Every structure is written in C-alpha cells, then in structure tokens.
Amino acid sequence: MNTTIAEQIERLAADARQHADNLRFYWDDEGVHQLGIFIDPDLYQYVEKMYSESLAFAERCAALTALAQDLRAG
Numbered sequence: 001m002n003t004t005i006a007e008q009i010e011r012l013a014a015d016a017r018q019h020a021d022n023l024r025f026y027w028d029d030e031g032v033h034q035l036g037i038f039i040d041p042d043l044y045q046y047v048e049k050m051y052s053e054s055l056a057f058a059e060r061c062a063a064l065t066a067l068a069q070d071l072r073a074g
Helices: 002-029 030-037 041-062 065-073
Strands: none
Touching: 002 030, 002 041, 002 065, 030 041
16 A cells, blocks of 8 residues: 555656746746746736746645655555
C-alpha cells in the first residue's frame, strides 16, 4: 500500500517540478513578466500574484519526493 501511495506522490512531485519549470520559462524566458509595461498596473499585480503563488505551490508539491521516500522506507 505504501508503495502505491509513494508512486502516486512521486508522479505528483514530478508533474509539479515540470509545472514549476514551465511557469519559470513562460515568466522569464517568454517575457510574461514584461506584461506590466502593457497592461494596467492594478491588473498586473494579480497576474504577478498568481505567478508567485502558483510557483510556490508547485515547488511545495515537488518537495513531496521526500515524503514518498519516507513511505518507501516504511
């Protein structure tokens, strides 16, 4: 049972790492962070907040790998 849960957590963590990488790519490399130049500053603050909160959540989920390892160790 712990192995099945550990596998699910590891898949979730891997997906979260990919999501965090994608967020960083679009924000930095694709220039989404530059939208502040073109859109209303009040609106941009929400875009920036969604980015930072999404990234923080994805990073926390990616860190679940340690939990999966603990479950496997039993």
